[in-house]
Amino acid sequence: MKINHIIREKRKELLLTQEQVAEFLGVSTPAVNKWEKGSSYPDITLLPALARLLKTDLNTLLSFQDDLSDVEIANFVDEVDKTVQEKGYETAFQMAMDKIHDFPTCENLIYSTVMYLTGALILYNISEPERYEKVFEAFYEQLSRSQNTEIKETAISMLISYSINRKDFSKAEELINTLPSSSIDKEERISVLYTEQGKFLDALKIWEHRILDSITEIQTALMNMLDIAVKEERIEDADFYADVYEQASKLFYVTPWIPYHAKVSLSVIKKDKKECLAALKSTLAAMREKWRPKENPLYKHLDSSETNILSERILAMLQEEMVNGNEFAFLENSQEYGQLLQELRTYNNIE
Structure with missing residues (x-):
């Protein structure tokens, strides 16, 4: 809100006349009238x-406060969009700049x-976008010092x-490094930068890591959802999560035995001999397959070391539990389990 509007609204709120304001300040009534019209401004000493x-x-009084509400801002952006469609981008741009001039802080x-406006440049295929982008970049420079993280x-x-x-890669990298390490965009921005520089191998390594990390997160989420479903006695849902775990693991080409991990765990919880033996059989058969991620x-x-660490740790825990643990005790009288256990001992050369 401009200072002239503030003077007028505050005066009316207090039921003061322009004459009373003028008398209090020692100025003429026409001077106060001009202030409220915006044709002149009070002297700084006043x-x-x-x-x-x-x-x-x-x-x-000087409009240094952010005195527009979120609703007012949203309504204004809607007006700008309507203006783009009805009167053109340039008119909407000037309308926006005038508003920002009124509320510079x-x-x-x-x-x-x-x-x-940045998005509208692309959406409406505006010609010669560079002149607008130069203005927007100045605003983004200002906003990059904001206390608001988003x-x-x-x-x-x-x-x-x-x-x-504009191929200013050194500036781009400098800006990327100002982002917090927790920002999900930092790694992504670096990979885009590498691609633009023709460093395709470096970019691919980042994306491959992202895929491997993502499938690991998905597996972890599914295992936790499975656990909750079991505790809530939603066994049908738990079976579904175990199936999705297997399908997703196979789709993203993880260690061959990993897809069966969820079903082994669930069958142990359910004490389902048939399902457990089938899952263990698939697991032990997959252990013989050489995983070659490259x-x-x-x-x-x-590197193979980057893709093997977690799966090797889980496999070692499974093998230790089968040989020395109690989780599979409900299978002890099963001849088929005895054969699988002997097969595991032979595979690992366990005495």
Whole structure:
């Protein structure tokens, strides 16, 4: 809100006339009238007294506060979008710039409006976007110093994109390194940067790691969902999660025996001899398969040590439990289990 609107609204709230304001400040009534019309402004020496008279503070009087609500900002962005469609992008752009000029410290207004206009450049295929982008980049520079984490990181991401587009890779990398290590975009932005620089091997390693990490997270989530389903006695759902675990693991070409891990665990919980023996049989058969991740395009650039550590740890725990633990005690009288156990001992050369 401009200072003229603030003076007028605060005066009316206090039931003061322009004449009373003028008399209190020692100025003419026409001067106050001009202030409220926006055709002139109070002398700086009058501002403290004017603020006291209107029972407000200088920040509010000078519109230094972010005094637009989220609803007002959302409604304005809708107006800008409507203007783009009805009157063209340039008119909407000028409309947005005028609003920002009125509220230069309203960070949420700048963020929402500039983000919309940036997207609209592409959505409406605006010609000569460079002249607008130059303005937007200045705003993103301003927003990159925000105390609001979301606004700050989004602004930095936009600045990274601008730097990459103009092949300023050193600036892009500098900006990427300002992002917090917890930001999910940091690794992604680095890989995009590598791709633009033609460092395809480095980019592929990042994406392959992302795939391997993601399937591990999916497996962990499914195992936890399975556990909850069992505790809530939703066995049908638990069976479903175990099936998805197997399918997802096979789809993403993990260690050959891993797909059966969920079914082994579930069958032990259920004390289902038939299911457990089938799952163990599949597990032990898969153990004989040599896993060669580099032969698959998903992981061909990763070291085998990077892909084997977790699966080897889980396998070792399973083998130890089968040989020395109690989880499989319900299978002890099974001839088939005895054969599987002997097979495991032979495979590992266990005495």
